[in-house]
Amino acid sequence: MVDKIKVLIVDDSALVRQALQHMLSSADDIEVVGTAQDPYVAVEKMKKVLPDVITLDVEMPRMDGVTFLKKLMQQHPIPVVICSSLVGDGTLTHIKALEAGAVDIILKPQMGTKQFFFDSQVQICDAIRAASKARPKKLFRPATVPVKHNADVMLAKRHSTAMAETTDKVIVIGASTGGTEAIKDVLIKMPLNCPGIVIVQHMPEGFTRSFAQRLNSLCEINVKEACNGDPVLRGQALIAPGNKHTILKRSGARYYVEVKDGPLVSRHRPSVDVLFRSAAKYAGSNALAAILTGMGDDGAEGMLELKESGAWTCAQDEASSVVYGMPKEAYERGGALQQYPLNKIAEELLRKA
Structure with a gap:
């Protein structure tokens, strides 16, 4: 029996988490091992079960997805598929997500999210399967700690x-x-x-x-x-x-x-x-x-x-x-x-x- 691909869904929208979980769980070879409303909750979930792939939103209240992606790739690289309404082709967020180590990017609509996941089931499941085979490289922090400037570099004191x-x-x-x-x-x-x-x-x-x-x-x-x-x-x-x-x-x-x-x-x-x-x-x-x-x-x-x-x-x-x-x-x-x-x-x- 082939092991299922373990997926963790990270998105601040309960509707998106529910729709994505339902859609992915319908695939025979994919198992959703957890959902999280933000990266902080995701980290706690990952301490219990380490996923093979993470689906990640970008705009979240406590930490944005690109920042979390960078931290993840510096510490414990896991294939990540970005799923966000802010990552259209050529946008700065799209570029930053790829630079930070995202394996794939899926642009979800502002409206009609549930129908979108239903219509895009094959595309998204294929993206998860492809991501599970990826071997993301670890991002290295700069060897030297950057100088911590104070406000003097922008304007003099009163x-x-x-x-x-x-x-x-x-x-x-x-x-x-x-x-x-x-x-x-x-x-x-x-x-x-x-x-x-x-x-x-x-x-x-x-x-x-x-x-x-x-x-x-x-x-x-x-x-x-x-x-x-x-x-x-x-x-x-x-x-x-x-x-x-x-x-x-x-x-x-x-x-x-x-x-x-x-x-x-x-x-x-x-x-x-x-x-x-x-x-x-x-x-x-x-x-x-x-x-x-x-x-x-x-x-x-x-x-x-x-x-x-x-x-x-x-x-x-x-x-x-x-x-x-x-x-x-x-x-x-x-x-x-x-x-x-x-x-x-x-x-x-x-x-x-």
Whole structure:
């Protein structure tokens, strides 16, 4: 008897997981050994049963699929078939997935997912069979650890005193792991007369636009991916585009953003430290800042500079954080004046505005 091909399905959509599991399980030579809504759950499942092939979505809340694919190929290469609506031919995500080691890529539609899997059963099963015979190569990390730049590489620290109190307030927010839902929780509570908001969420290029569009459909305020020169307006939030630093600037009484290339800062681009330093420099005591759930320490130094410039600062508390890394660093280094549960942060920002 021939051993069945063991498959692990990783997708944040319960509908996709169910449809894909039903379709693959109907093949005599394929066995679905588990499903997972994100890479963190997938890792736990893999500790119990190691699959022969993984089907992997790209856009997931706690870690995107390409990042997980890279980590997987560095540590324990397993054939991966990417199955996502974001990987059309020639897209940057498609290219990055192949570069990261994906064996095959299947473009699933935005709508009609269940029917798509039914119609594409032969194609997808063949992709799984072919992937099971692949021997993916291990990706090696760079031999040297890259220099960890701080915000000095993008702009100098504030030298003058904070801006006059007469200018409008501006809100700056930083987040990473778990931040997509945390940012939604904050923005959905913002009224149309709220101060202008600029946000850095650690996300790959190509994801931030769809993230902004999703938030715009859910929130009362306008939400858009930032473009170079965009004004910071009341009732609007600007999301820093992936792979670009976003800097708050001021011309007279008007705030605007500068979107530009540059080296990684705190190992990120966009970097929360860069946004926060620019807010300290150009808004000073007129700035209100929140740092939300995330891994690492990006934003901790920038938030300290914000506090020292007279800005009001806060961090998400441990109990409500998906990962209590960035908020912890900001609070322990003295940058965050207060810690609040996620459901209180919008309220406190508005109270201080």
